[in-house]
Amino acid sequence: MVRGRPEPDPAYVARVGSLALRLPAAVEEDAWTGVRWRVRGRTFAHVVALHHADAAERLGVTDGATVSVVSLRSVGDERAALAAIGAPYLTSWSEEMVSVVLDGATDWEEVAELVTESYRLLAPASLVRRLET
Numbered sequence: 001m002v003r004g005r006p007e008p009d010p011a012y013v014a015r016v017g018s019l020a021l022r023l024p025a026a027v028e029e030d031a032w033t034g035v036r037w038r039v040r041g042r043t044f045a046h047v048v049a050l051h052h053a054d055a056a057e058r059l060g061v062t063d064g065a066t067v068s069v070v071s072l073r074s075v076g077d078e079r080a081a082l083a084a085i086g087a088p089y090l091t092s093w094s095e096e097m098v099s100v101v102l103d104g105a106t107d108w109e110e111v112a113e114l115v116t117e118s119y120r121l122l123a124p125a126s127l128v129r130r131l132e133t
Contacts, residue, residue: 005033006049008068012102013047016070017114019108019115020045022027024127026119045115046071047102067101070111072118074098096121 019128020026020037026044028037034048050065074082075096082089088101100111120128 006051006066008034008047008049009102012068012070015108016045016047016102016115018109019112020119023116023119024130026124039119039123039127044073044118044122067103069099069101070115071097071099072114074118075112075121078117087094 017028017035017037021028023039026037026039028035030036031046031048034046036043037048038044042062047068049068051066066102069090071092073096077097079096082098083091088103088106089103090099091097092099098114100106100114102111116131120131
């Protein structure tokens with residue numbers, strides 16, 4: 001972890017973890033900031049807290065609060081649709097990433113679908129097939 005970085009809300013880490021760890025061969029680990037879930041060394045979900053300045057710029061948060069988000073792999077039409085919606089969906093540092101703001105209004109069914117789809121994009125085919133059975 002990077003000293004001085006805010007930590008995400010532990011309740012959101014636990015909630016995303018419960019979704020991610022039900023997927024075959026998924027593992028949880030501390031990341032350089034926040035917590036991430038990986039399959040065969042590839043990160044498919046990462047919960048972090050945005051700095052107040054980043055949150056203010058990206059979300060209009062002006063009270064200095066930190067905001068927890070989950071970053072996920074998303075590509076093509078799905079990513080474009082989420083990006084067009086805007087908050088709670090944020091484009092991220094990569095063309096293959098989207099972040100979802102986690103708060104009291106979070107649609108956890110949608111987050112579950114996005115976590116699973118992110119996993120599908122990164123997991124080996126043999127593990128993806130196990131999702132179908």
